Amino acid sequence: MMNMELSDKSCADDAAQQEETRIREAYARRQSVSPAGLYSCFNLGNLFMLQERERGVLSILAQAGWSSLHGAQILDVGCGNGLWIRDLIRWGADPSSITGVDLLESRVANARSLIPAEVTVQCGNATVLEVPDESFDLIVQSTVFTSILNEGVRRQLAREMLRVLKPTGLILWYDFHVNNPRNPDVRGVSRREIQGLFKGCDIELRRMTLAPPITRLVAPVSWWACQFFSLIPFLCTHYLGTIRKPLRHE
Numbered sequence: 009m010m011n012m013e014l015s016d017k018s019c020a021d022d023a024a025q026q027e028e029t030r031i032r033e034a035y036a037r038r039q040s041v042s043p044a045g046l047y048s049c050f051n052l053g054n055l056f057m058l059q060e061r062e063r064g065v066l067s068i069l070a071q072a073g074w075s076s077l078h079g080a081q082i083l084d085v086g087c088g089n090g091l092w093i094r095d096l097i098r099w100g101a102d103p104s105s106i107t108g109v110d111l112l113e114s115r116v117a118n119a120r121s122l123i124p125a126e127v128t129v130q131c132g133n134a135t136v137l138e139v140p141d142e143s144f145d146l147i148v149q150s151t152v153f154t155s156i157l158n159e160g161v162r163r164q165l166a167r168e169m170l171r172v173l174k175p176t177g178l179i180l181w182y183d184f185h186v187n188n189p190r191n192p193d194v195r196g197v198s199r200r201e202i203q204g205l206f207k208g209c210d211i212e213l214r215r216m217t218l219a220p221p222i223t224r225l226v227a228p229v230s231w232w233a234c235q236f237f238s239l240i241p242f243l244c245t246h247y248l249g250t251i252r253k254p255l256r257h258e
């Protein structure tokens with residue numbers, strides 16, 4: 009029995025290692041082919057998506073009882089260049105209460121150069137966090153699960169996030185549910201898959217973000233048209249929402 013458990017663990021470690029290598033290669037490839045300024049805020053489509061997301065996130069946090077993130081212990085898994093960390097600080101989070109983790113050294117270095125030194129930014133795999141159980145009030149996951157193609161690794165990450173989430177804590181989920189035909193290195197995460205990853209949890213999701221290629225075309229012509237089209241769930245590619253642990257009955 010013990011041997012079987014050990015061999016399951018070593019298979020999981022191998023899968024995580026292989027997936028890590030694949031992600032590194034995918035990001036290196038993508039960096040060389042992405043047009044400069046694709047994600048710039050000077051692109052009105054990107055600005056539209058960021059502002060809409062910010063309104064959505066703040067409304068979710070307000071519904072969860074937060075009027076400031078002051079005092080909250082926060083983890084950003086797959087923090088990339090620290091975009092969310094800068095937002096979290098604008099929303100009142102204490103820099104010294106924020107931890108960001110990302111696989112890629114270049115992104116971690118970028119994040120460190122853009123955010124206050126009090127923020128802890130670790131370079132590593134978020135499937136194995138060196139953090140005690142039940143440490144965080146808020147965990148942000150934004151477009152990280154879609155970067156992971158291996159289902160077992162997705163499950164490991166979900167398990168690890170639940171391990172370090174406080175019983176009263178909240179996971180903030182923002183990720184796409186459709187596949188991107190132009191990028192085979194990512195795969196959408198459906199509502200059903202999210203429910204499977206976070207079994208037994210209380211999950212609330214809503215569709216948002218008008219398909220980015222459409223938004224980038226339409227926003228420079230008509231902001232209003234973008235607002236209108238983003239009300240049509242069928243045209244929206246992402247889920248924004250929350251995941252809570254089931255209530256404990258003691």
Ligand SMILES: C[S@@+](CC[C@H](N)C(=O)[O-])C[C@H]1O[C@@H](n2cnc3c(N)ncnc32)[C@H](O)[C@@H]1O
Binds near residue numbers: 085109152155156
């Ligand atoms: C599309 S980027 C999103 C970055 C950031 N969350 C944002 O929304 O701006 C996905 C990030 O997840 C990171 N990532 C993917 N798998 C990871 C893992 N297992 N552990 C830590 N970071 C991971 C990648 O290195 C990449 O920086």
